[in-house]
Amino acid sequence: MLKKLRTPLLIIFILAVLLSACKTETPPPPPVEEEVIEPTSEPAPPTAEPTPEPEVVPDSVVQLTGKVEVSNALIVEVYFFQRFAMLEDLTGFVQRDYEYEQPLEAQILGPVTAQENEDGETEFYFTLNLPTEPIYAFNDVDNDGEEDQGLQIWQIVMNANYIDDPFLGEDETGGWSGSYTSTRIDAENKNEIIGGHILVWAADGDQSFPTGFGEDGLLFTEDDPVDEIYAGYTLINLDSEPFEQIRETHPSLTLYEGDIAVNDYSEMGWAEAFQALHNKVSTEYPFNDIKDIDWDALFEEFNPRFEAAEADADEVAYYLALRDYSWSIPDGHVGIGFGDIGNEMFSEATAGGYGFAITGLDDGRVIANIVLEKGPAADAGIEWGAEILEWNGTPINEAIAAVTPWSMPFSSEHSLRVQQYRYLLRAPLNTEAEVTFQNPEAEEPTTATLTAVSERETFTRTSGSFFASYFVEERLELSRSYYYSNTSGEFETYGPADYTEPDNDIHYDGQLAVLVSPACMSACEDVSWVLSQLPQTRVFGYYPSDGIYGEVARGQYELPGGYSFQAPTGMTK
Known part of the structure; x- marks a missing residue:
């Protein structure tokens, strides 16, 4: 059964029907003539500025690779045995703090590998992966007079493990490195940075970095011009003007050897190389006040020998001039590599021994302190402790003083004397020598003739x-x-x-x-x-x-003929 409609709803329904039935149709509006607008010669200007294109931020550096310059193999082989590459915080350089210690918790290390090239020479290469967010110190270097967060700033260096683990502790770091670095260092001006590459990291895009060295020629000083730098890692090329900002993901760069690089004179003529060597060694030798070396006299003595050797193309004379020149400088850190000629001469001159060794006592006597059980000395009746009185008819101390050891030169008289003891009893094979000696229990001296035989035991045995x-x-x-x-x-x-x-x-x-x-x-x-x-x-x-x-790292020389020369350049006091 249908339910009854409620009264209000029924009334509304009836009114709606009646109004609909009584509605008249509205006539259409009269037609309106459309206005034709003629085009103008120029378009109307826009009423609003166009939306700018978003700035494209270039990629950030993620990995660094490159080659380590090495000409001074002595340094790498001896002092950089356990070597690695690392980010070196340059806060010390920014502040000119020569005692600045590398923060232990932030250090980033990478491998340095040795590879042999086509010529059989060893080359060194490094790889360094960068962290997403480094935690080194920030440095504000924009010179705007306001306090900003600044940048993290590094150079890339090759370093080595000297103490304990590879990370650098307080005894292994101070200031900033001057060798095997991505920057070029002026060692004669307090290790100022004068070129190369620096790596920086910005947490945002509101930071700035120098674009040049300024009028004073020094980096990170008040007169440096600056420009904005992107967020993330940027490699700065300090050799460009203005400085170039590099945002490649995998750039390659060189670690410079610095002032310890070998002084290479190998392409010069013999006399020219000697002149260059002498000029540099005599100027930079640090112990002139102590040694009182007459460098002018040495040059006058040896320069004609080098000129004559070169004019005659006499390789033996050239080697002997080099050897004798090095022997004339009274410093045990001076020396040359023997080369083939020197090795042959040394081997021949020291091939034979007489089966005993000598040493001096503080009362002036010279005794036999080593006597082989079988050998010329034992066969002649020389006993351990025998006093040696003469050698080839010359009083023993005079004979010793006349010896020029192959291990020349020396810094001290006592070291020279010890080596003279050794070399007095070395000679070419089959060389005869007359010795006068007196055994400990003997009442009179004995003279015997000895013949040098092939034995090296008496030559090599020894009693930071x-x-x-x-x-x-x-x-x-x-x-x-x-x-x-x-x-x-x-x-x-x-x-x-x-x-x-x-x-x-x-x-x-x-x-x-x-x-x-x-x-x-x-x-x-x-x-x-x-x-x-x-x-x-x-x-x-x-x-x-x-x-x-003394310090010899800076005093390495390559000379014509494959010879090397070494001389001190640094002193400690």
Whole structure:
């Protein structure tokens, strides 16, 4: 059954029907004539500015690769045995803080590999992967007078593991590196950066970086012009003007050897190379005040020999001139590589021995301190401890003093004397020598003739500052290094003195004895001297150390004929 409609709804329904029935039709509007607008010669200007295209931000650097310049194999083989590439924080350079320590928690390392090229030479290459967000110190270098977050700034360097793990601790870092670096360093001007490549990282796009060195020619100073830099990693080419910002993802660059690169004179003529060598060595030799070397006299003596050897194309005369020149400089760090000619001469001159060795006593006597059981000396009746009185009819001490050892030159008389003991008893095979000796229990001397035989036993038989950190309780300043500067014409030093600090884990507070001999040379003498500065240390030795401590990394030379030459360039005091 249908339900009844409610009264209000029924009334509304009836009214709607009635109104619809009574509605009249509305007539259409009259036609309107359409206005034709003539085109103008120029379009009307837009009423709003167009939307600009979004800025395209170039890629950011993600990996660095490249080659390490190496001409001085001695340094890499000895001091960079466990080598690696790393980002080196340049906050120290920005602040000119020569004691700045690399932050341990931030260090990023990469491998350095050795590869042999087509010529059989070893080359070194590095790879360094960059972190998404590095955590080094920020440096504000935009010179706008306002405090900004700034940039993280690095150079890429090859370094080495000297102590404990590969990461650099407080005893292994200070300031910034000057060798094997992506920047080019002016070693004669306080290690200022003068070119190469720097890597920077910006957290946002609101930072700026210098575009040039400014009027003072120095980087990160107030007169540097600047420009904006993108967020992320950017490699800066300091050799471009203005500086070039590189945003390649995988750029390649060179790590420069710096001032320890070999001085290469190998393409010069013999006389020209000697002249260049002599000029540089005599100028940069750091011990002129001590040695009192007459460099002009040496040049006058040896230059004619080199000129004559070159004019005659006499390779033996050329080698002998080089050898004798090196022997004329009284410094154990000076020397040349023997080469084929020198090796042949040395082997022939020292091939024979007489079956015994000698040493001097502090009362002036010379005794046989080694006598082989079988050999010319034993056959002649020489006993251990026998006093040697004459050699070939000459009093023994005079004969010793006349010997020129093949291990020349020497920095000290005692080292020369020890080697003279050795070389007096070396001779070509079958060389005869007359010796006068007196055995310990004998009443009279005996004279015998010995013949040199093939034996080397009597010729070869023998009877670092961080190390000091184990023995000190507080920081101890030690020494400074000095190098010649062409700019000032003086030997200069800069930065803090070398020092040692207490080791956090190991400490020894007892007495310390250090034993030395002429076999303690160069770096050994450095360690011995450092330890001798401690109050609990005593140094002992029948002979002193060799006396050749000096820095030779910058004093490496390549000469014509395949010869190499070495001379000190740095002194420590």
